[in-house]
Amino acid sequence: MDSRDWIRDGLRSVAGGLLAIPLAVLNLPLFVLSVATLILGVVPFLGMVLFPLVTMLVRARANLARRLAGGVGVPIARPYRPLPDGKRLGPWRYYRWILTDPATWRDFAWLVPGAVIGFALGALSLAVPIYGLEGVLLIPLWIWLGTGWYGYGAIWPFDTVGDAFLSLPQGALILAIGLAVAPYLRRFDALFARQLLAPTRNAELRLRVSQLTVTRADAVDAQAAELRRIERDLHDGAQVRLVSLGMTIGLAEEMVETDPAGARKLLAEARETSSAALADLRHLVRGIHPPVLAERGLDGAVRALAMALPMPITVEAALPGRLDTPVESAAYFAIAEALANTIRHSYAHTAKVQVRHTGSLLIMQVSDDGLGGADPTGGTGLRGIERRLAAFDGTMSLSSPPGGPTVVTMELPCASFSPKTTPSSGTA
Structure with a gap:
């Protein structure tokens, strides 16, 4: 010391x-x-x-x-x-x-x-x-x-x-x-x-039951909201394009003998529409579970996310292996939401993401050199992180004095890892 x-x-x-x-x-x-x-x-x-x-x-x-x-x-x-x-x-x-x-x-x-x-x-x-x-x-x-x-x-x-x-x-x-x-x-x-x-054993059990009741309600609400979002994205995106694709192909079938040139033009439009529909579906799937998360794990996915953002972001990750898929997904989206808040509201020049495993906890920290003054009651971003983590008994704490810096610390209980690559660290 x-x-x-x-x-x-x-x-x-x-x-x-x-x-x-x-x-x-x-x-x-x-x-x-x-x-x-x-x-x-x-x-x-x-x-x-x-x-x-x-x-x-x-x-x-x-x-x-x-x-x-x-x-x-x-x-x-x-x-x-x-x-x-x-x-x-x-x-x-x-x-x-x-x-x-x-x-x-x-x-x-x-x-x-x-x-x-x-x-x-x-x-x-x-x-x-x-x-x-x-x-x-x-x-x-x-x-x-x-x-x-x-x-x-x-x-x-x-x-x-x-x-x-x-x-x-x-x-x-x-x-x-x-x-x-x-x-x-x-x-x-x-x-x-x-x-x-401190609470007695019985009081701890009562508090635990009460906490789990609230957490379960939040998880059900979050799941229902996510299903509504997926349904809306499918209805307004890929479904519209697929309907248009079917109509275009139908018109091409009618014109194939009388107007071959027009039919070929419609088929070209249909090919473009199918590509756009595929892009919509890929974007939708990426919002549910990013492929890079499945392929490279949490540290690789966070690094890829940081590289895609319009701000220099340092990523330091030290994980002994792969997390369980639900925990890994919750951790990724919690970090993504914290970085999104940084980009939108902090007026920061740089940010830093630290991910480490201590004991039975996955500890994630997102910090920036912005103006500070973040307030969880002022919007839905930080509350969304709290709800996402609470579904896994996780917690979030915020330090954001006026003038900065802002530090979001998130903790998720996780004890199990599957073998993976060696820990990595660097700057994205």
Whole structure:
């Protein structure tokens, strides 16, 4: 790891520790409010009003803890039950829905131990670097100005200026240790939070079923839209040309004896029409499954796609073999759509495509040097990529700050490969 990386990570973790202290303190009044509303729950109607409100605050605090844990590499999914059938509930049913959700009680159980652990680790991740910084910056200055008796680290008290300046290496060492250890302290805090804030096994199964239901609906909608597109392309393209071809050949049959020259002219038109119809069919097939994808695999197909686009595109691919055909097709079209968005909207001069396999994931990244500011809610392109990937349990993330660069990262689960050529890389 580069020295700048661990220093940056350490400073970020120290800032996280500074934030953890007031957040930990906030847990305590939330716990008191939770206990109070549970006690007041025996009062008719009062509990139905106060308990859901306090639960909303507790869930907001727990969700913030989950988000912060994700920032240090410990993702925690939200375990809450969805509303029944997505409907609005009356006060009593809503109160009962929150009361019977196990995640509600796990949030309450986390408040006090989460406060203790969060405060202790936050204070420790903050105190050690501050003490090291004190030795580097403050102690020599104080002693030099003659502030009197003082000590630091292993030297108590300072008897000479030389003793005072011995705090410099001690402070530098303590500061380095504090910055190096702070990320591990933040991660330990996140791992502890995950013990109570993460979904249980049953909750994970419910979330999985809900996710698969949405994914299946999206896949069915996408398949229906694709079938409608194919039907429309056949009806408006190849079918029209074939009908025209049949009529032209019929006229040529009638004229073959009375006007041989005219018949030959009609047959020439028929040949041109048949070539155009064949081109339409090839274009249609290419949109379903490009031949180059079947022949050369994902890396070769992406390279061919990049060469055909009006922009310098660097392609780096490192795959151990051929993917399963459905996964390979989904990956290709996801990259193609991301590149199409780059061409249409980014005002970029260059783009880069990286494809690699890590563990059981196929990771694809499309980046450009354009203006940035891409928004998945602003059009159908990025949403289409999300739906295509979701059908295979894949995900898409977007980084596109104003001014650029834009980076689209797509991940597809895939564990199986068939033998193929060696990995390749280069510029298209």
